């Protein structure tokens with residue numbers, strides 16, 4: 001959409017999904033506020049954070065949504081996914097069960113994004129969602145339970161970007177979000 005000076009404004013909705021305790025809330029707080037919480041609980045009342053970056057001299061805003069403790073399978077509502085053009089699908093490299101869940105989260109994302117775009121008259125049916133597979137807690141190398149190769153090959157098979165991050169020591173957190181935001185920008189511009 002155009003602003004008054006004739007330039008362009010971008011606002012992209014991005015969702016973070018994945019099993020409980022993989023570090024979704026901390027990835028967001030690290031990216032948006034440079035904060036980490038060792039004993040984080042589901043944040044009550046805060047649904048999303050907005051963060052800006054510059055691409056091609058334009059201000060691009062990302063509205064990043066956190067499930068805030070609703071991550072039981074199929075408990076995440078369609079309202080959460082509505083309008084999303086990007087997704088970070090997160091597992092914990094020290095807990096294999098969270099990696100085993102990725103297939104279900106991908107199915108859920110496809111099912112609901114398709115459903116929402118079919119019922120929502122304003123949405124385009126050709127909605128593309130930029131998807132990043134995120135192996136979080138890479139600082140826990142000593143208790144690693146999922147190899148980098150496994151993460152890479154799943155991402156390749158599903159056509160996702162892939163990155164390992166640590167919300168604790170900040171490794172690749174900014175990069176993970178910015179790759180997704182750039183990809184969305186490329187998809188729409």
Ligand code: GDP
Pocket residue numbers: 019020021022023024025026027037038039040041042136137138139140165166167168169
């Ligand atoms: P969520 O349920 O997916 O939102 O997970 P949280 O962000 O609440 O994190 C769950 C737990 O994992 C908390 O105790 C965090 O301190 C911890 N945690 C989150 N990210 C990391 C990380 O990158 N490394 C380590 N070692 N712990 C993390």
Ligand code: MG
Pocket residue numbers: 024025026041042043066067068069
């Ligand atoms: Mg959380």
